[in-house]
Amino acid sequence: MRSENGRLLRVENLVMYFATLRGPVQAVDGVDFELGVNRAVVILGESGCGKSSLAKAILRLLPRNIAKYSGRVYLHGRDVMQLSDEEFRQSIRWVEMSLVPQAAMNALNPVLRVGDQVAEPAIIHMGMSKAEALEAARTMFQRVGVAEDFLNRYPFELSGGMRQRVALAMALVTMPSLVILDEPTSALDLLTQANIFNTLKRIKKELGTSFILITHDIATSSELADDVAVMYAGQIVETGEAKDFFPDPLHPYSKMLMASVPRLRADQDPQFITGQPPSLISPPSGCRFAERCPARFEKCAEEPPVIERDGRKVRCWLYA
């Protein structure tokens, strides 16, 4: 596949608003980020910050009450926002980018065998015959760590961890270059969770897949992350490499988010963030975090610029 300097995905000024009776909800408001080939970016943020909406905006899975949808999404250097809905469905969705939605393991069809469900995207999007698609499903089952004879089972015969692996196999069966994982392990047990992350790491290594991981579980996200993007109130406030971000986050919100993580192997007392995120219907002008920020000053009443520093980006006046 073509790519521009090892870059797989570039998102520019992506906007997605929902129409409600009280006015548009600015769920994704001018998001920019990049993702390299065979890299994983984790998008961190509290619930309601717009991270799941961002996933849907990238995949153009739009709800009926969409009020505004604009921006540029470059995949392998090609602006896929220019494509018609039908072209996007045929050549991008599942072929190039697929999604493991939140609680995917509970979304399997209860009356179809899991093998048939995993084979279906390959038949529809890749034009494979049923036999070829089942063969592809079989290979993918091996990769994600599900025994082959499970192909003929129904979802209720599988445990939660196995069903999650099946959902993962379904996203991977067409061999897309990018998989978006929305809270892939939040409903699973500790050991199952560790196991699934081992599987994801192996797939990333063997298939060269890139991942966007959306989660609020910061500790577990570090298992897969090469890069980190922190989202707050519909905007990305900081991006950078995981090795720089985890020890030393820059944005005051990122700092507080990291300080709120309870740690098993360190003695520091976790801290909490007072206050609540702003309404996305009428977000405050200027910096959206200013109200809760311990470091705020006069400048924060104005919209902060995105500052570049040692290859990291932060949307905060402190670094201007």
Add this chain to the structure above:
Amino acid sequence: MVIEAPSRLRTETDQREILLSIRNLHVWYELRRFGFGIVGYVRAVDKVSFDLHRGEAIAVVGESGCGKSTLMKTILGLVKPREGNVIFEGKEIANADSATLKWYRSQVGYIQQDPYGALPPFMSVRRILEEPLIIAAIRNGKERLERIHRVMEEVKLYPVEDFLGKFPHMLSGGQQQRVVIARAMILNPKLIVADEPVSMLDASVRVEILKLLRGLQESHNLSFIYITHDLSTVKYFSERIFVMYAGKLVEQSPIGELLKNPLHPYTHALLSATSDPDARNALSFREVPPGEPPSLVKPPPGCRFHPRCAQMIQGLCEIEEPPEFTPAADHRVACWLHKP
């Protein structure tokens, strides 16, 4: 009924009075087939014993299906055990009459996992908090309102007047959980059972609620049973930790000791599967035992962990069930590796 005084722990390390004592508890659920009667049992809790002191906070950790919720329900008097005793302040609870149970329920508070599911959507905060007081026969309306005010201030839902008339859907997740905590606290219980009280909340709110619970526990000298699967929050909260696997208590120890020196291979696995945020995590694979927890209908013979255990001793672990050994004071483990 004569109950053996559980004096061992008390003399060894803890001088506090014992509030709750679980003795040889078995909770089995019947499996029925239509027309065939009982065809088997789900052994959700199998031979569990421990003591809880007054003012002590313990944590029970384990994966889903290990029996921790059943243990909690039995302690709350919601499920009747097949065998064994639940003794609260010297009174038997497991098979108590309704008068004793009514008294017991005023002594025990319950904090549910999902605050939104736990609050009735058609009741205002005031009605939610008033109901336990009405059931407890506090007839003076003014006194009830005073107690509601006091408990809401304790859980930091102020200004109180603003919240009294609100309905659950008008509150954020953290505020809902505060209402649940206030409801559990309003009858001044001696024991609180909290089932994953923060797992549904955002990371930033999580710590706030844990600190609130810890503060209440200390200021009221409450005994606390904290049920969770998240090991990283346990040490901020409890003094002792109990690890459950497939219906059994496999290890119990003070929290610091367990983190430094885990003995059971299952505890090892849980600890090594818990991540701290660190970019180096992405560079290596985590060690995870193979397989999944066993069925509780036909648990494996011998040690229930043996099919997944890397250190299994052939000819022993799969045949004979390990008894509880005490390799260090106050540290108990059910594993043949630690036979003295």
